[in-house]
Amino acid sequence: MSFKTTATISSFGGKLLKLTHTSSTLSCDMALNLYLPPTAESSTQKIPVLFYLAGLTCTGDNGAEKGFFQKRASEKGIAVVYPDTSPRGLTIEGQDESYDFGTGAGFYINATRVPWSSNYKMESYITSELPTHLFESFPSLDRTRQSITGHSMGGHGALTLFLKNPGLYKSVSAFAPIANPVNCPWGQKAFAGYLGEDKEGWKKHDASELLKGWKGGFETLIDVGTGDNFYKQGQLLPENFVAAAKESGHEKGVVVRYQDGYDHSYFFISTFSTDHVDHAAKYLFA
């Protein structure tokens, strides 16, 4: 399925493409943004790709407009993909009842519980269908060099999709990730709704649980604001991810920076997004 380009916007010397396509995985039309750095046109070599997964209530626009990834991505020669956060335009009962479940809250997992299981397959969409279409439609993108990052729910998505798919991504980083969803209200609500009450099964979608069983090297950069109310409320639990890293011998590779006074917003993300592009670049150009 090819993409329709609804807009081509100049940004930091490259082009931000606003794309739409019909997803067979999600059985709906989806929109996303794709940033192509200047080297996408000038270079004879394929360019690496960084996926940015957004958080609850967001679309692919928030990161593209407010995250400020494009400046460094342009300098480094990295394409950035900004997908949406859930299927759209469906009529599933309850999909719009709350900000943290259903529309805008796909949690980057494949739902197994009716009625969500027929469409809410964001894990397959992000790791399989979307990249397949992107690499087919944009030959300048290098399918062998993908990295992933994300914010909040998208930080959970980035960490878990990296840990569930060894070798698929060259690197992972996260902004204020939901790092131990089985133990926080957001994660418990989403997993119960999308997966049912088998809490043992939830662990396959929990970054801290997945890290405990991770073999081989693991290096990540995580930023968390100390003024982040969701951090204070125990929705993020980065300490549990660090504990899991210590339990599994990965503590040296898990760099968690507690940023003094920063909140959960895109003002926080934009301040540190350059560091996360640099983190990805270190591995994409290794």
Place this chain on the structure above:
Amino acid sequence: MSFKTTATISSFGGKLLKLTHTSSTLSCDMALNLYLPPTAESSTQKIPVLFYLAGLTCTGDNGAEKGFFQKRASEKGIAVVYPDTSPRGLTIEGQDESYDFGTGAGFYINATRVPWSSNYKMESYITSELPTHLFESFPSLDRTRQSITGHSMGGHGALTLFLKNPGLYKSVSAFAPIANPVNCPWGQKAFAGYLGEDKEGWKKHDASELLKGWKGGFETLIDVGTGDNFYKQGQLLPENFVAAAKESGHEKGVVVRYQDGYDHSYFFISTFSTDHVDHAAKYLFA
């Protein structure tokens, strides 16, 4: 009248303050954003201030969220003020009938025509009341070092307020400014509505006309995107500003950069905002 701080948000090492106050000039409550760089707390010296005037339909939030001025302002030690674009919360008949007149479209002039003349005094608000309150409430800001920039309608505002108030601002620059409003649909509609039909009087609020009579030195940086539909439609007319500069002997000081393919959006502004902060810094720290 003092400000109420409704939020303090960390951004690039400094603080973005969301402020509200009651404006006696506009006879309404107004909101704005103020970015204080790290030096606002650490430096023993007062810090200079850059005013960013936004365009049609915007508020003080657009530039703060999408303009990306904060990174360079933090590095340079410059405070950035993001005011609103019109009085708010009024009940003037016709104020909300179109995007380019009334609410969100104050045009940074003092209206002389009823019913607008009682509240639509954005020129006095931006050049007098707002800075007076800011310098009273934030002693770390240096009232002797102010610069101004803006986008579209705000670019018109920046250029005209600089030219109307010799010595008030150390420098001026603009993104896609409405550079000759007496000769474009946006300007003609606004000036007729706010000032009446005396077209000769409109010239006192037209950057190109004001530049013709400007004595002394004049140096500015103007960016215009060649893919900007409003530029193509003749709403901006930067060529007329350049012609006025030549007519008045200021052509060397008027640097207009036509940016290939860029549009009128904040993707354009964020790409070049660092250059405009640097332009202001050159004069604020001279």
